Amino acid sequence: MVQVLQLIGFSSPAFTSLICATLLVLAFRMDNNRERQKLFRVMIVAYCIWFCLWLFAGIYIFSPSLFVYIQALTYLFMLLTQVLIYYVVFLLTQTGDDTRFPLIHFLIPLIIAGSLGAWTLAVPYPVLLYIVESGGMAMPGYEVFTAFFISKIPVFLFYNLFYSLLALLRIRRFRKVITDYSADISRSTLGWLYLFFGLTLTTIPLAVMALVMGKMAFVASLSTLLMVLLTMFQDVIIAYNMFAGNYTIIPVIKETEPVRDETDTRKLNKQQLERYMEDHKPYLASGLKITDMIGPLQTNRSYLSAFINKEYGMNFSQYINSYRLRELELMREDNSSPHQTGIELALRAGFSNYNGYLRARQMADRLLQSGSMIFK
Amino acid sequence: MTSWLPVISTLTWVMLLFPGYLNSSTGIERRVKGALLSYLTVSFFAWISIFVYSYLPIGFVWLNAFAYLSLLLGPVLFYRYIRALTSGIGNDFHFSRYHYLFPVLISIVLLVWSLFVPYEVQLRLVEGRGASYPGWEDYSLLFLSKPLVRLLYNLVYVILSFVQLYKYYSHLRKGTGVGYYPTRWMIVFMTFAATLLLASLVLYFTPRGYLHKSILFSFVNLLFVGQHIIQGYNALSLNFLLYIDHPWKSERGRMEASTKTKRKSQIAERVMSGKKKEAATDRISVAEQINRKQFEAWMRKNKPWLNPGLKITDLLEPLQVNRTYLSGFINKTYGMNFNRYINRCRLEELERLVHLPVNKGKKLQALVGMAGFASMRNYNRALEKASETESDDDD
Numbered sequence: 029m030v031q032v033l034q035l036i037g038f039s040s041p042a043f044t045s046l047i048c049a050t051l052l053v054l055a056f057r058m059d060n061n062r063e064r065q066k067l068f069r070v071m072i073v074a075y076c077i078w079f080c081l082w083l084f085a086g087i088y089i090f091s092p093s094l095f096v097y098i099q100a101l102t103y104l105f106m107l108l109t110q111v112l113i114y115y116v117v118f119l120l121t122q123t124g125d126d127t128r129f130p131l132i133h134f135l136i137p138l139i140i141a142g143s144l145g146a147w148t149l150a151v152p153y154p155v156l157l158y159i160v161e162s163g164g165m166a167m168p169g170y171e172v173f174t175a176f177f178i179s180k181i182p183v184f185l186f187y188n189l190f191y192s193l194l195a196l197l198r199i200r201r202f203r204k205v206i207t208d209y210s211a212d213i214s215r216s217t218l219g220w221l222y223l224f225f226g227l228t229l230t231t232i233p234l235a236v237m238a239l240v241m242g243k244m245a246f247v248a249s250l251s252t253l254l255m256v257l258l259t260m261f262q263d264v265i266i267a268y269n270m271f272a273g274n275y276t277i278i279p280v281i282k283e284t285e286p287v288r289d290e291t292d293t294r295k296l297n298k299q300q301l302e303r304y305m306e307d308h309k310p311y312l313a314s315g316l317k318i319t320d321m322i323g324p325l326q327t328n329r330s331y332l333s334a335f336i337n338k339e340y341g342m343n344f345s346q347y348i349n350s351y352r353l354r355e356l357e358l359m360r361e362d363n364s365s366p367h368q369t370g371i372e373l374a375l376r377a378g379f380s381n382y383n384g385y386l387r388a389r390q391m392a393d394r395l396l397q398s399g400s401m402i403f404k
Numbered sequence: 405m406t407s408w409l410p411v412i413s414t415l416t417w418v419m420l421l422f423p424g425y426l427n428s429s430t431g432i433e434r435r436v437k438g439a440l441l442s443y444l445t446v447s448f449f450a451w452i453s454i455f456v457y458s459y460l461p462i463g464f465v466w467l468n469a470f471a472y473l474s475l476l477l478g479p480v481l482f483y484r485y486i487r488a489l490t491s492g493i494g495n496d497f498h499f500s501r502y503h504y505l506f507p508v509l510i511s512i513v514l515l516v517w518s519l520f521v522p523y524e525v526q527l528r529l530v531e532g533r534g535a536s537y538p539g540w541e542d543y544s545l546l547f548l549s550k551p552l553v554r555l556l557y558n559l560v561y562v563i564l565s566f567v568q569l570y571k572y573y574s575h576l577r578k579g580t581g582v583g584y585y586p587t588r589w590m591i592v593f594m595t596f597a598a599t600l601l602l603a604s605l606v607l608y609f610t611p612r613g614y615l616h617k618s619i620l621f622s623f624v625n626l627l628f629v630g631q632h633i634i635q636g637y638n639a640l641s642l643n644f645l646l647y648i649d650h651p652w653k654s655e656r657g658r659m660e661a662s663t664k665t666k667r668k669s670q671i672a673e674r675v676m677s678g679k680k681k682e683a684a685t686d687r688i689s690v691a692e693q694i695n696r697k698q699f700e701a702w703m704r705k706n707k708p709w710l711n712p713g714l715k716i717t718d719l720l721e722p723l724q725v726n727r728t729y730l731s732g733f734i735n736k737t738y739g740m741n742f743n744r745y746i747n748r749c750r751l752e753e754l755e756r757l758v759h760l761p762v763n764k765g766k767k768l769q770a771l772v773g774m775a776g777f778a779s780m781r782n783y784n785r786a787l788e789k790a791s792e793t794e795s796d797d798d799d
Contacts, residue, residue, distance in 0.1 A: 032459050036408055039408060039409075040408075040412050043409060043413070043416075044416045047412075047416045047417070047633070048416070050633055051420070051633075051636070051637060051640070054633075054637050058641075260412075260415075260416065260419070261419065264416060264419040267420065268419075268424070268640075272640075323769070323770045324770055324773075324774065326770075371428075371429055372429075381427045381429060382427060382429070383426075383427055
């Protein structure tokens with residue numbers, strides 16, 4: 029019975045990873061977008077490694093003799109998953125400066141696991157087996173090696189913590205920039221990624237508790253169950269949001285390409301901008317980016333962004349969404365199409381989904397309180 | 405142990421589909437995702453019951469009536485899912501509550517009756533793997549009737565699903581006289597369903613004790629997992645187009661159209677230039693037939709060509725026609741295909757824009773974008789094609 033429960037405990041998150049990977053593989057094959065394909069490729073690899081890890085965990089429990097052969101690989105995979113997910117975050121939170129991902133993030137796990145693997149070759153099999161079967165006890169003379177061997181979990185937890193914090197910092201920085209680029213709140217603020225790392229941070233104390241209280245099987249299994257469920261939930265969060273495209277990648281600004289009308293930048297005035305907004309209603313397009321408006325307005329991105337900030341006291345996203353909210357109000361008062369549902373009206377006003385509309389409303393309420401709304 | 409896999413599969417897909425369901429932007433999206441969610445949820449409980457039956461007989465005693473309910477509701481909700489999928493051609497989606505009647509009734513009967521039956525009797529019935537308990541023959545009959553009734557429900561509702569699909573494709577055929585064929589994923593999916601039906605027939609004759617060791621049983625579990633993937637993936641990609649207009653054409657075009665439709669929502673989102681604040685009814689309220697005047701009036705008011713990524717599928721909902729009809733209509737009325745027609749509208753728009761005083765001195769590039777062309781290259785190509793005669797695909 030215990031065995032069955034353990035088997036369930038390992039196979040469930042493993043299988044969820046597999047399903048999520050399948051979803052991304054199917055989407056990958058149907059999509060032409062190169063950025064998306066790159067993102068998906070990395071995530072698929074991450075899911076596969078995650079799947080292997082759960083498999084290895086099962087082997088650790090059920091076949092220690094086999095585990096001895098894969099333990100260095102396990103170490104590598106444990107650390108690599110954290111790096112890969114951070115790499116995905118890195119790709120999603122580019123802010124237009126063309127920085128490459130520092131390869132050292134990949135090198136360190138390779139070096140650590142590689143050293144362990146190399147050292148393992150010099151250690152007799154019975155010693156290794158003893159370490160695994162006894163849950164970390166060292167045979168005399170092999171104390172240092174054993175310490176290295178069982179450093180897996182503490183180092184893994186450290187990686188968990190470290191990369192989660194790094195990721196959260198990157199997301200926070202990104203959110204400040206994205207509001208001056210895109211007005212699609214529900215698709216650009218990466219709230220789901222915040223949630224993902226928030227959950228990771230909460231599982232760390234759970235994992236610590238499970239380790240420390242290893243003897244008390246009941247408590248350990250409860251927190252293990254919770255961790256298993258959380259892991260599955262995290263897998264789904266990433267797969268769903270990546271599949272649904274709930275991200276906005278800011279393209280790299282090429283310095284070599286001359287900014288259009290560099291010599292010809294007419295200074296904008298408020299009337300010009302507002303007339304453009306009234307006549308062309310660019311805000312009706314839910315995927316509107318600030319770069320879509322610089323052509324018609326004959327200006328450049330940084331100027332337009334600063335202009336909106338100065339004249340209206342809000343960022344591009346707030347600015348566009350206030351127009352959308354007003355459009356929605358006008359559509360509602362204008363009773364010619366009463367049969368249209370709230371969702372349909374929101375979509376017509378330029379919101380990409382109903383959630384986006386709700387978030388815009390919240391944002392507008394906050395702005396109203398601080399007194400800087402365009403339309404009262 | 406493979407009977408645990410569908411449990412995880414259904415749970416994972418429920419989690420994947422739920423946020424999308426809440427954020428649905430069209431009626432058919434909500435119906436299909438909702439129907440699939442209910443089907444998967446009930447299946448989840450059914451599979452847990454089956455797993456518990458195999459590995460924890462004691463637990464199954466408690467789950468007894470509930471297991472019966474979920475085992476019978478599964479096929480019903482599968483049929484409901486097929487009905488939701490085929491509700492896209494304007495049929496009202498009414499799913500009779502009577503379908504739920506018998507499963508609910510019989511589960512309540514079992515539940516109530518079980519309260520009067522000693523625990524040991526019930527446990528023996530579970531562990532006895534099909535043997536009736538002396539002295540409680542009637543109760544045993546009810547208790548042990550699950551596989552047979554489940555099999556019957558499976559049979560009836562899968563057959564009903566096939567009938568529904570047949571009606572759906574015939575209806576399409578009747579509308580335009582053109583042949584309609586199921587898309588490849590529908591074919592695969594219904595093959596799975598038919599295979600599962602046959603397999604369950606065979607499994608019925610497997611002694612219950614050997615169920616979880618039988619290879620066929622593992623195969624069935626894996627087949628279900630595959631079915632979930634097909635259902636879930638197509639629901640997530642908003643792939644509600646079940647037909648193609650000639651046999652087994654590549655599905656790539658369809659997938660791209662559906663994903664793009666999702667991005668822009670089925671109510672075409674566009675950058676509108678010159679749209680006045682007048683009331684714009686987005687729909688022509690005739691079903692399946694449009695005349696030229698109405699069509700042109702609607703086009704003039706809504707200017708869908710301003711959207712550089714416009715696909716013919718974006719116009720199907722507001723115009724309330726199906727794709728082949730619209731394509732044929734444009735062909736017949738204007739003597740060209742959809743893409744060339746839209747580009748022609750864009751070229752006319754550009755003409756208009758160029759002559760507006762407010763656009764004096766603007767670069768051509770900017771005006772080309774405002775007219776709805778995705779790029780200068782598209783514009784140049786459209787100019788060339790405007791002087792040729794060519795028949796392309798619609799995509």
